[in-house]
Amino acid sequence: MIIKIENLVKRYGSLVALDHLNLEVKEGEIFGLLGPNGSGKTTAINCMLALLKYDRGSIRIFGEEMAPDNYRVKSQIGVVMQDVAVFEELNVQDNIDYFCGLYVKDKNKRKELVEEAVRFVGLEEYRKIYPKKLSGGLLRRLNIACGIAHKPRLIFMDEPTVAVDPQSRNKILEGICELNRQGSTIVYTSHYMEEVEQICSRIAIMDHGRCIALGTSEELKNMIKTGETVTIEAVILEEEDLARIRELPHVFDVSYKDGTLTVRCTGARHNLLRILEYLQSRKIPFGRVFSELPTLNDVFLEITGKQLRD
Amino acid sequence: MTVFKAYMKIAKKNLWLLFMYMGIFFILTIVFQGTAQKSESEGYQSSGAKIGVVDGDRGILAESLIRTLQEKNEVLLLSGDQEELQESLFYRSVDYIVRIPKDFAARCIEGDEKLKVTTVPGTFAGSYAEQAVSSFIYSARSYRAAGFSDQEIAEAAVEQPETEVTLMDFTGNKGEEPAYVYYYRYLPFLLLSVICYMMGYILMGFGRGHLPERMRASAIPAKRQTAEGLLAAGVISFGVWTMSTAAVFLLYGRQILAGNNVGYYILNSISLLAVSLTLAYLIGTLVKDSNALSGIVNIAALGMCFVCGTFVEMDYLSPAVKKAAQFLPVYWYETVNNLLAGYSTISGDVRIEVLQGIGIQLVFAATFACVTLAVSRKRA
Numbered sequence: 001m002i003i004k005i006e007n008l009v010k011r012y013g014s015l016v017a018l019d020h021l022n023l024e025v026k027e028g029e030i031f032g033l034l035g036p037n038g039s040g041k042t043t044a045i046n047c048m049l050a051l052l053k054y055d056r057g058s059i060r061i062f063g064e065e066m067a068p069d070n071y072r073v074k075s076q077i078g079v080v081m082q083d084v085a086v087f088e089e090l091n092v093q094d095n096i097d098y099f100c101g102l103y104v105k106d107k108n109k110r111k112e113l114v115e116e117a118v119r120f121v122g123l124e125e126y127r128k129i130y131p132k133k134l135s136g137g138l139l140r141r142l143n144i145a146c147g148i149a150h151k152p153r154l155i156f157m158d159e160p161t162v163a164v165d166p167q168s169r170n171k172i173l174e175g176i177c178e179l180n181r182q183g184s185t186i187v188y189t190s191h192y193m194e195e196v197e198q199i200c201s202r203i204a205i206m207d208h209g210r211c212i213a214l215g216t217s218e219e220l221k222n223m224i225k226t227g228e229t230v231t232i233e234a235v236i237l238e239e240e241d242l243a244r245i246r247e248l249p250h251v252f253d254v255s256y257k258d259g260t261l262t263v264r265c266t267g268a269r270h271n272l273l274r275i276l277e278y279l280q281s282r283k284i285p286f287g288r289v290f291s292e293l294p295t296l297n298d299v300f301l302e303i304t305g306k307q308l309r310d
Numbered sequence: 311m312t313v314f315k316a317y318m319k320i321a322k323k324n325l326w327l328l329f330m331y332m333g334i335f336f337i338l339t340i341v342f343q344g345t346a347q348k349s350e351s352e353g354y355q356s357s358g359a360k361i362g363v364v365d366g367d368r369g370i371l372a373e374s375l376i377r378t379l380q381e382k383n384e385v386l387l388l389s390g391d392q393e394e395l396q397e398s399l400f401y402r403s404v405d406y407i408v409r410i411p412k413d414f415a416a417r418c419i420e421g422d423e424k425l426k427v428t429t430v431p432g433t434f435a436g437s438y439a440e441q442a443v444s445s446f447i448y449s450a451r452s453y454r455a456a457g458f459s460d461q462e463i464a465e466a467a468v469e470q471p472e473t474e475v476t477l478m479d480f481t482g483n484k485g486e487e488p489a490y491v492y493y494y495r496y497l498p499f500l501l502l503s504v505i506c507y508m509m510g511y512i513l514m515g516f517g518r519g520h521l522p523e524r525m526r527a528s529a530i531p532a533k534r535q536t537a538e539g540l541l542a543a544g545v546i547s548f549g550v551w552t553m554s555t556a557a558v559f560l561l562y563g564r565q566i567l568a569g570n571n572v573g574y575y576i577l578n579s580i581s582l583l584a585v586s587l588t589l590a591y592l593i594g595t596l597v598k599d600s601n602a603l604s605g606i607v608n609i610a611a612l613g614m615c616f617v618c619g620t621f622v623e624m625d626y627l628s629p630a631v632k633k634a635a636q637f638l639p640v641y642w643y644e645t646v647n648n649l650l651a652g653y654s655t656i657s658g659d660v661r662i663e664v665l666q667g668i669g670i671q672l673v674f675a676a677t678f679a680c681v682t683l684a685v686s687r688k689r690a
Contacts, residue, residue: 046523049523049527050527051523051526051527068526068532069531071529071530071531074527074528074529075529077527079524079527081520081523081524082520083519083520084519085518085519085520085521085523085524086521087316087320087515087516087518087521088515088518089319089320089323089511089512089515090316090319090320094319098312098315098316099524099528101312101315102312102525102528102529102530103528103529146524147524
């Protein structure tokens, strides 16, 4: 295990930010921390980085107790903060060189690493540009380059794609996978479930400072009852129709709101077909039809009773 | 030395600021120095008043009084017509009217009767004319008491010897302040503005957003980061001070080296440097935005320069302003500066006063440092 967190408790006055959190991160994985805003993801990362004191529990990284003065562990960690944390007064190259210099003393080696980081995030044309002149996406890339230039063994990335355009987001996500292929273990927090699902090998879903589910994307989806969600635009549906649909095989939840029928079924074949056959038999007109496999949002919804983005 | 180098890189980016403030500083010094010296040389020029005289006596002593007044004033003889007198005062043809009564000698020299006078209220010319008239009367009374006749009094009063004034040169500067005094007087503007702005800008950069957290998460111990930062701040401040001190020696080298107080001037400027640096740390810790930084630096530097005797000499400051200024470090810097300018050799009580002034500045520097530490700890 590269990170082992046991019974971590962190309170801000009466607010419990982390409530007996237990986590284990294996070497070589991209570990996703998924949860809504305020679920404790950033607090957990700050505790792991020894930026915050915690009230109870323990954090071990690389087998050593993490502490503010454990510089041996810190030297193997890279950090990409949630908000862009670079010097406005230094240009792109100087910024990366500065943060790399906090870990690597050898000037020649650092020069190579900085060059590599610049190329890695695709900022070759912006070396001498100051951060104020960079777009949001490029700024995020610079933020990442500053955190990874020294080639850390473990990288913490706290929502690195917030407020980034889709093109830059894809570039960033590809980069993260590449870093992982190069051997870095990554702890990635986000409230974008699609991102987490796309890149993370294991995911911990957090809510109210606790880990409420842990596993691979498939494992998490298999934990829940929902196997398929069918959504149909139907203008007129009587209460009797809803009761009939609810009685169809494998259907366990039916809702009808604003002319949209949502039917949640367990994992089985022909669910959609059976629902459409019923509507046709009753001559109920319907519009667009969607059938979706379960998402991490469904996992969160079933466990907590609320949407991930509530 | 990553942190040290980053400080220097950011400082280098602000070098234009140093040269800009130095330019303003030299212009200010030269302009103020020129103005002050010009006004000093004109300080002892004699000037007279416009005096109207109504001679109702026409005797020998009355004529003597008029001649005495004519020596240093413009005298206009008036008829005594009330309307004419009022018009003369209204149109400022005269500032002061004196009526010499009939039997002037008997009534005003031998007797105690006062001369009737009319003056434009609040004019220094009126006071000056009154002094001249009183002086004649008192002299005439003295001569009369000594047994002088009217004729003798009239002659003696007119031939009063000129008083010779000897300017005592306590300062060794022939009564004038040496030019480098002005340089040191305006130095707070340069040091406070440049150091507070440069250091404030750097410290603001290091404290922006989540940078402190990123630094704390790094492999360089926090103590080392602080030490490198302090070293860089010291180098930058000392560099600015060295430039300003080198400039004073380049401009006034012989003059300043000929004086005995060069060491005290340097000591005083070093204590001001300590004040500027610690104040810069405080401002850099508190301010998060570059617009606010330039506003606060201007208020701190210009404000202190205006109320502490830098731009406006202390003699012209009101007692209330002076009292308030005592709670600011630049006041003590200027107090020491004035003492150094006033005495060619520092010894005894003056030496104690000079050292006290320097000590108080250092206490201010220590206070700023403590407040900065307290603010930083509270934020951490």
